[in-house]
Structures are given as C-alpha cells and as structure tokens.
Amino acid sequence: MxxxxxxxxxxxxxxxxxxxxxxxxxxxxxxxxxxxxxxxxxxxxxxxxxxxxxxxxxxxxxxxxxxxxxxxxxxxxxxxxxxxxxxxxxxxxxxxxxxxxxxxxxxxxxxxxRPTSNSAAAHYLAEQHGILLKFGDSQRVVKLSEISRFESIGNHAAVYTPYGKSFIHSSLSKIEQKLDPALFFKASRADIVRISAISQIEPAIAEGSLIAVLDDGQRVDVSRRQAQLLKQQFSAF
Incomplete structure (x- = not known):
C-alpha cells in the first residue's frame, strides 16, 4: 500500500x-x-x-x-x-x-x-544469497556481498564482481526491490552500488552531484537528489 x-x-x-x-x-x-x-x-x-x-x-x-x-x-x-x-x-x-x-x-x-519499507523488508535477499552469473563460457554462483555495482543497460543490467562483469535480463527497478537499502545504495536511475564498496566520495562537475569511487576504482555518478542521502550513509553523529 x-x-x-x-x-x-x-x-x-x-x-x-x-x-x-x-x-x-x-x-x-x-x-x-x-x-x-x-x-x-x-x-x-x-x-x-x-x-x-x-x-x-x-x-x-x-x-x-x-x-x-x-x-x-x-x-x-x-x-x-x-x-x-x-x-x-x-x-x-x-x-x-x-x-x-x-x-x-x-x-x-x-x-x-519500489515497495514501501514495511512491505519490502521480508523480501530483501540476504547478503550471502548466491546469484548464478555467466562469465564467458562458464557460470559461477556469486554472492550479493561480492557484487559492487548494478548498472542499467537498456532492458539488462551489468553486474560488477571480482570475477569480471556479467549481465542479467532485469530492470534496475526490479533489482532494487530485492536489495536491502542498508547494504545497497541507488546512486542514480542508472546505478546501484554496494555501500561497503565505496571508498571515496568526490564532488562532480554538475553542481550538487557527487562521484562515488569504489574499491575497484570504478567511478559512479551520484545524482543531485541522492547526493545528500549518500553523505548521510557515512555520518555517525
């Protein structure tokens, strides 16, 4: 509701x-x-x-x-x-x-x-949940905790892992519905990143926007609307 x-x-x-x-x-x-x-x-x-x-x-x-x-x-x-x-x-x-x-x-x-917080909590995937992904000619079960980023590409999503980049046939909005917001952050309409994978936050050229730098060196644009919320993720006091 x-x-x-x-x-x-x-x-x-x-x-x-x-x-x-x-x-x-x-x-x-x-x-x-x-x-x-x-x-x-x-x-x-x-x-x-x-x-x-x-x-x-x-x-x-x-x-x-x-x-x-x-x-x-x-x-x-x-x-x-x-x-x-x-x-x-x-x-x-x-x-x-x-x-x-x-x-x-x-x-x-x-x-x-997105589902409301009350209705969605029971449907979030656990951090250790495995997803079967294809890398070249082989397939591998990758845990959510190993995924650093989901990127929207048309009607697919690119999945970034330590084993390389894979693709799944799903929209970013459907993926977001399954991810715990305590673990993953929607940086923009095109990207969701794992919060623990963020190592730096830098100002972007566009006023009010940010760039999230991940452990593996990826640089992800954070929209103006999400920028303040991202800063709050790392505020302890």
Missing amino acids: YNCLLVDDERLARAELKRLLSAHPECVIVAEAANASEALTCLTTQSIDLVFLDIQMPGITGLQLAQQIQASTQFIFCTAYNSFALNAFELNAVDYLLKPIAPERLAKALQKL
Whole structure:
C-alpha cells in the first residue's frame, strides 16, 4: 500500500487523477495540495510514500519541490508539458506522465514503484544469497556481498564482481526491490552500488552531484537528489 499525496494547482486535475487512481487500490490518497507550500506541510506532518506532482505551479515549481522531497519518498510527475522530462528524470522521478493521463500509462508507471519499507523488508535477499552469473563460457554462483555495482543497460543490467562483469535480463527497478537499502545504495536511475564498496566520495562537475569511487576504482555518478542521502550513509553523529 502507498500513502499518496496529490499536488496540483488545478482542482479538476486532482479530481481526474483521483478517478484514475480509484482503479488502483494499492494507492491510498491521504492528502491533496494546491501548491508546493501546502505539499511541504503534508510531507512533514504525514507519512507519504508517493507524490503525484504537477510541474507548472505558482511560486515554487514541481521541479523545485521535488528537490526537497526525501529520497525515501517516491514521486511521479503529471504535467501538460513534455519539455521538462530530462530534468524530471535527473531528480530520479519514477515516471513522467503527460496530461491527459491515459489509464494504461498510469498503470505502467505504478509498476515501477519500489515497495514501501514495511512491505519490502521480508523480501530483501540476504547478503550471502548466491546469484548464478555467466562469465564467458562458464557460470559461477556469486554472492550479493561480492557484487559492487548494478548498472542499467537498456532492458539488462551489468553486474560488477571480482570475477569480471556479467549481465542479467532485469530492470534496475526490479533489482532494487530485492536489495536491502542498508547494504545497497541507488546512486542514480542508472546505478546501484554496494555501500561497503565505496571508498571515496568526490564532488562532480554538475553542481550538487557527487562521484562515488569504489574499491575497484570504478567511478559512479551520484545524482543531485541522492547526493545528500549518500553523505548521510557515512555520518555517525
């Protein structure tokens, strides 16, 4: 189940989204907001798992608001403009829906959601869980604790191990659902890294972004939205 917040300055747009979401009982609408200020109040006073977010709003835009949403809260942009898609995905949006929203597009977007923390905990793979990977002409069982990185490549994922790089036929979002966030960190839409494999954190050229340097020398871009959360991973006090 996902506690949902609808953020749109148009009441009719919120009403239409509520109608579409009525076909998805896993989405429970707990709050609505007509602007970013109201949305921030909801986010700080209620438990919100998923935000449906318009972009063009008076005052603070949806893109600016998204930068203030905690990384544990997922969000989907719902807008009449397609020109902000790149900015949206740089902020790790789950999806980018164009109004009027087609029911099938909404359903597809919801399939990309991570499980909420309460429902996912029992489904995380153990650190010693083995995965059968192919390296050249041979196959090897590799433990999760040996994997340093999962990288999205089309509809596959590259898996980086001490034995070389292998590939699995799975999306990064499906892989993320099985990984314990206490052990693995989603650096961006394209990368998940094992936290214990990170040896250094460096500033990136893009303002607010970081680079995670792994033990094996790999350099992984960390998006602006995830940068602060990564620093928190290594804060003890």
